[in-house]
Amino acid sequence: MIxxxxxxxxxxxxxxxxPARLPVRPGTGRFLVLACVFVCAACGLVYELELVxxxxxxxxxxxxxxxxxxxxxxxxxxxxxxxxxxxxCHAAAGFGAVESALxxxxxxxxxxxxxxxxxxxxxxxxxxxxxxxLLVAFSLAIGLLVGAEVPLLMELIQRIRRQDAGGAVxxxxxxxxxxxxxGGLAFPFLLLPFLGQLTGALLTGTVNVVAGxxxxxxxxxxxxGRRAHWTLLLTGxxxxxxxxxxxxxxxxxERAARRAVYGTDVRVAVRTDVxxxxxxxGTRGRPLDLxxxxxxxxxxxxxxxxxxxxxxxxxxxxxxxxxxxGGGDGLAAREVLRHRDVRRLDLVELxxxxxxxxxxxxxxxxxxxxxxxxxxxxxxxxxxxxWLRRTRGRAYDVVISDLPDPGITASTKLYSQEFYGxxxxxxxxxxxxxxxxxxxxxxxxxxxxxAATLRAAGYGVxxxxxxxxxxxxxxxxxxxxxxxxxxxxxxxxxxxxxxxPPPLRLGAWRPRTLDQARLTADARAAERTRVxxxxxxxxxxxxx
Numbered sequence: 187m188i189x190x191x192x193x194x195x196x197x198x199x200x201x202x203x204x205p206a207r208l209p210v211r212p213g214t215g216r217f218l219v220l221a222c223v224f225v226c227a228a229c230g231l232v233y234e235l236e237l238v239x240x241x242x243x244x245x246x247x248x249x250x251x252x253x254x255x256x257x258x259x260x261x262x263x264x265x266x267x268x269x270x271x272x273x274x275c276h277a278a279a280g281f282g283a284v285e286s287a288l289x290x291x292x293x294x295x296x297x298x299x300x301x302x303x304x305x306x307x308x309x310x311x312x313x314x315x316x317x318x319x320l321l322v323a324f325s326l327a328i329g330l331l332v333g334a335e336v337p338l339l340m341e342l343i344q345r346i347r348r349q350d351a352g353g354a355v356x357x358x359x360x361x362x363x364x365x366x367x368x369g370g371l372a373f374p375f376l377l378l379p380f381l382g383q384l385t386g387a388l389l390t391g392t393v394n395v396v397a398g399x400x401x402x403x404x405x406x407x408x409x410x411g412r413r414a415h416w417t418l419l420l421t422g423x424x425x426x427x428x429x430x431x432x433x434x435x436x437x438x439x440e441r442a443a444r445r446a447v448y449g450t451d452v453r454v455a456v457r458t459d460v461x462x463x464x465x466x467x468g469t470r471g472r473p474l475d476l477x478x479x480x481x482x483x484x485x486x487x488x489x490x491x492x493x494x495x496x497x498x499x500x501x502x503x504x505x506x507x508x509x510x511x512g513g514g515d516g517l518a519a520r521e522v523l524r525h526r527d528v529r530r531l532d533l534v535e536l537x538x539x540x541x542x543x544x545x546x547x548x549x550x551x552x553x554x555x556x557x558x559x560x561x562x563x564x565x566x567x568x569x570x571x572x573w574l575r576r577t578r579g580r581a582y583d584v585v586i587s588d589l590p591d592p593g594i595t596a597s598t599k600l601y602s603q604e605f606y607g608x609x610x611x612x613x614x615x616x617x618x619x620x621x622x623x624x625x626x627x628x629x630x631x632x633x634x635x636x637a638a639t640l641r642a643a644g645y646g647v648x649x650x651x652x653x654x655x656x657x658x659x660x661x662x663x664x665x666x667x668x669x670x671x672x673x674x675x676x677x678x679x680x681x682x683x684x685x686x687p688p689p690l691r692l693g694a695w696r697p698r699t700l701d702q703a704r705l706t707a708d709a710r711a712a713e714r715t716r717v718x719x720x721x722x723x724x725x726x727x728x729x730x
Contacts, residue, residue, distance in 0.1 A: 206345040207408040215346045215405055220361040222401040223339055226285070227365030228372065229394040230332040233292035234259055235373045236387050237328070240296055241321050243462070243480050244303045255325045262329025270334035277341040278406035282418040284338065285398025288331040290425045293391020295324045296383050297432060297439065304443035336362070342406065382457065384440060388433045395425050448477060454547060458539025468549020476515055476550070478540075481591075484515060486553070492676050495652040497521035497586060499680055500620035502691035504583045506530070509612065511570040511600075513588035514540040516554030522586070523557055531563045532582075538567045571599055574608035580617070585609050587621040592632050601636050606643035610683055618688050619645065619681045626651045626677040633677045645681035648690050652676055 208215045234255065241251035273280030303317045336358065343354055377386030399422040407415065432439075444452055444464070451472055454465040461479045468474030473486025497518055501508070506529045508522050514535035522531055535541055544550050545558050558565060566573065570589065587609070590597040599605065601623075609619055623636040633649075640647050653675045682688040 205347075206342075206406060208346065208405060209407075210405070212347045216343060216357075218401065218405055219339065219343045219346065220357060222397050223358055223361040224365035224368070225393060225397040226335055226339075227362040228369030229288075229292065229390050229397075230328070230335075231366045231369035232373050232377065232390045233288075233295065233328050233332075233387070235370065236292075236296055236383060236390075237299075237321065237325060239373075239378070240299050240383055241317075244299065244317055245321070251321070254322065258322055258325040259329035259332070262326045263333030266330035266333025267337055269330070270337040273334070273338060274341050276414075277338045277345070278402050278409040279414045279418065281335070281338040281342065282398055282402035283421070284331050284334050285402075286395055286418070286421045286425050288328065288335075289391040289395035289398070290428060291324065291327050291331065292394065293388045293429050294432060295328070296387040297436070299324070300384065300440075300443050304446040342401075345406075345409075379457070379459070382436075382440075384436045385433055388429050388436065391429050392426065392433075395422050395429075398422075447480075448475070451475075453549065454543065456539065456543075458537050460537040460539065463537075463540055463543060465543065465547060465550060468547075468553060474549050474553050478590075483590075484517065489517060489553075491652055493517045493521045495650075495676065495678060496588060496620060496622055499650070499678075499690055500584045500586060500618050501525055501528075503618060503688075504614075504616060507582045507614070508532070508584045508586065509582040510534070510586045510588055511574075511609075512536075512590070513586070514544060515550060516541075516544040516557045518586055518588045519557040519560075519563060520554045523555075523560055523562065528562060531560075533558075533563060533565045534568055534570050534573045535565060536567070536569050541565055541567070571605055571608070574605065574612065577608075577612055580612060580614045582612050583614050583617050585613060585617070585619045587619065589622070591622075592624045592636055601639060603639050603643045606640055606645065606681075610644060613683060617682070621679045621681065623677045623679050625675050627675050637679050640679060640681045644683055646683075646685050646687040648680040648687040650678055650680065650690055652678075 206215070210218070237255045238248070238252045241255060242248035245251055270280070270284075299317060299320055302320050306313045306316045340354060340358055343358060373386070377389070381389060399418065402410070403415065403419060403422075410418070444455055448464055448466050451467040452464060453468065454463065456463050462477075464477040466475040466477070467486060474484065474489075475482060475486050476484035498521065501522065505522075505525055506527065508528055508531045510518050510522070510531065510533045512535060513519060513533055514537055519531060519533055522528055541558065544554055545556075557563065587600070589600045592598065592601045601621075606619070613619065619640075621636060621640070623633045626633045637647050637649055680688055680690060
């Protein structure tokens with residue numbers, strides 16, 4: 187049984203062991219504390235998801251970045267909980283200070299990460315690791331502060347009315363987990379689409395500091411001395427001022443950072459329901475670059491050689507009915523429609539926003555020769571894998587897989603044995619499938635793994651590749667991975683059902699094909715790493 191505490195004498199500083207002197211009834215006070223737990227938990231999870239999303243967008247490999255953020259934050263939460271034990275005798279003041287610090291660090295984390303990435307990651311050397319180091323630092327700091335919240339809130343709720351530890355923990359964790367659910371749902375469905383990452387994080391910080399300040403300065407104000415009261419009030423107002431100023435400048439900051447990342451020719455930057463789409467150049471004779479979620483998908487200087495190499499070898503045989511999986515930019519469709527005997531072209535694209543830009547943006551529509559306006563083209567908005575699962579019948583002479591790079595974690599399902607097995611069901615007898623399988627020179631193991639997957643799905647495979655231009659250091663966020671000055675290349679796999687690889691015929695768009703005895707050292711290195719016993723790849727040089 188817990189003995190009642192004697193009231194403190196008049197004028198004595200409040201003791202952390204005495205019941206709190208609240209301006210409301212104890213039941214109302216407990217409700218307000220649990221409501222603050224709910225809000226703080228929601229804000230904490232938003233910070234966590236915002237770090238994961240920003241790291242995946244800027245640095246890539248969502249699985250790795252999510253693992254780093256989550257593991258560091260959980261570790262730091264444990265350390266923060268231990269450290270908060272020293273603040274229990276000043277629980278109200280400690281909680282107010284923690285919330286102010288968390289609101290400032292969490293609210294400004296997205297803007298700080300973007301700034302470091304935009305203005306220092308391209309310098310190379312040790313600076314290239316700056317975004318990763320800052321990501322770990324923010325994960326650690328936010329985890330420490332979030333971990334410190336629970337012991338302090340436990341002390342505050344016990345100050346209102348003492349109860350058994352199990353009941354108090356159950357109440358606190360119930361509010362905490364429900365708040366985490368709300369924050370986890372609010373981030374992708376409300377904050378991200380309507381406010382964006384920068385403004386969404388700043389608004390979350392504002393809610394965080396207001397909730398913490400209202401609880402401490404309102405409900406537990408009698409636990410604070412005059413100096414602590416004014417210090418917390420002025421600190422909270424200063425944090426609100428910083429967050430409000432950052433929110434007012436977020437638009438200008440994002441435009442400046444985007445120009446630093448993508449160059450000065452950015453014309454369009456929109457977030458669709460699926461991804462962020464950035465178009466740079468494309469007017470007044472400037473080459474058009476297309477970035478999807480920060481990754482350069484179309485390089486205006488040599489996109490034509492990529493799409494010609496992707497499309498024309500596959501269309502060397504019958505090609506009256508063609509299916510393109512992906513390719514919402516319309517550039518692969520442009521090459522298909524250069525064959526006048528194509529009667530029907532179906533295009534399955536996940537992002538309707540990209541299709542709209544391909545149809546109506548003057549730069550992109552000019553580059554794709556208004557291919558999506560051709561009456562032979564039918565566009566379906568759907569996930570390629572889901573669409574193949576629902577489709578029956580051998581309807582297509584050619585299937586073109588113009589999908590994100592296999593090195594991106596989110597796209598691995600589109601390079602699976604199931605995916606290629608489903609694509610085989612829609613191929614007409616004698617049909618062909620062509621796949622972009624990533625660069626052979628820099629990622630040979632990924633390239634040959636895709637080839638092995640095709641063979642396991644029942645295809646005969648003909649590998650080939652084309653070199654790209656020497657583009658120096660890559661533009662856009664991909665530069666953080668350490669771009670090479672060596673000429674990049676694109677690897678393709680032409681496949682047909684059965685064991686016999688299809689012939690590599692290039693028709694009217696015939697490039698110069700090197701003899702296999704003259705393969706480069708890079709091609710030999712790729713051949714040594716193959717996992718499926720394919721013959722040496724055919725090296726194809728573009729015709730111009």
